[in-house]
Amino acid sequence: MGRLDGKVAVITGAGSGIGRSAAFLFAREGAHVVCADVSGREKLTAEKIGDAAIAIHADVTSAADVENMVTITVDRFGQLDVLFNNAGITGPLVPLDQTTDEYFDAVMTVNVKGVYLGMKAAIPVMLAAGGGSIINTASASGLVGWKGYALYAASKGAVVQLTKSAALDYATKGIRINAICPGMTWTGQANAPDDSPPPDGSRPPQPMGRWGIPDELAAAALFLASDDASFVTGVAMPVDGGYVAR
Template identity: 50%
Template sequence: MALRLEGKIAVITGAGSGMGAAMAELFCAEGARVIAVDISGAQNGVAARIGESCTPFQADITKTEDVQAMLGLAVEKYGRLDILCNNAAIDGPLGPAAEYSESDFDRVWNVTGRSVFIGMRNAIPLMLRHGGGSIVNTASIASLVAFPTMVAYGAAKGAVLQMTKTFAAEYARQGIRVNALLPGAIRTGMTDQMPAQYVEAAKNATPMGRMGQAAEMAQVALFLASDGASFVTGAGMVADGGYTIV
């Protein structure tokens, strides 16, 4: 069977753990060369585990110069950029919307929302040099339904979905596809830090009766990034075990 990303060059943010690490591993297994980006340093261990097809890079994705550097590394090392997965995010503290601090809101927005704009804005000119590319933005079902106590996260993820649609509409005829992955309750380091009762409630509200796995989300991202989704753009691909259908 042919590898689905053979010869593709990808940059994946939030690749130090969770869904980003799973994406890096799967994309490399499917033939891509990956720049694995994280702010934590954990991307080094991920890249070491994967091997030479994965290059670690430390960056703060809220800073334009860091984003330009991570994308520039792909071009410098491999000559092009084919895929960008804007996956990095934070959820921020939980709390009632009317009591949520402006500083916490701004921090969540900068990492989870604004960084996606910065990533796409700087990636698209590089993709256009070689006839196009594929962008996969990790949104969330929080961009579709309300999650009380998570006003900043929901606002940011809602913006990610809408930016996905806007960029997709503007660049479709130039060979760039832009799609969003909308995970439901997924077992990651982020959910491990949430109150147990909150996670349990999300699991119980999922018709499949379980949380999703990072590897399952990586499979959806792989489809959206690959030529198998050649007629898919501007989509919000829900992968939530049925959470939003009931």
């Protein structure tokens, strides 16, 4: 038996990286998976999974798209048990004075508003069903300072606080809301597949001395999605090779 047998999971950012790995893993664990993305690659992820998955083109910054994503999920599968708000953007690694107003607007809209809209759309469905699990992708940089990433870190810090505060709102309602906080994770590079190896000799500043890989982050999301985490809510879980422990 799989840990998500009989459950329906929506994963945003499912076209690549952590979201793609989570879609494959959740399906292997028995879930029907809704692969949502704005890139078009969500179709490839769903096709690789097969009959247990569908693809939805969705922009997480659009309330209409997000509400449509939830509506299609319930219409197709009759329920929504797990929402993995994973879609997000990074940005340039530069000091604060070298960032732009346009980047501020983009990173806050995708990383913060996208999570807010996902939770707002999914929670009424989960309340009506008696519960569910929401996992948000934050970042280790949302827990500690990260030189050169002030705006990105601020957006992920907001995700951490959205997660913790919303978890308290629904703690007695059967809805668990948690976050994973990745450290530096290798998700491939431009024009390379997600599973391309990190460059030889590349060692990010994490105590384990290596990159994380999407499958490791997907495994953490699976735990939080599953009944194994039935007494876990309001947690921002570092999955970062020890980065925030220093």
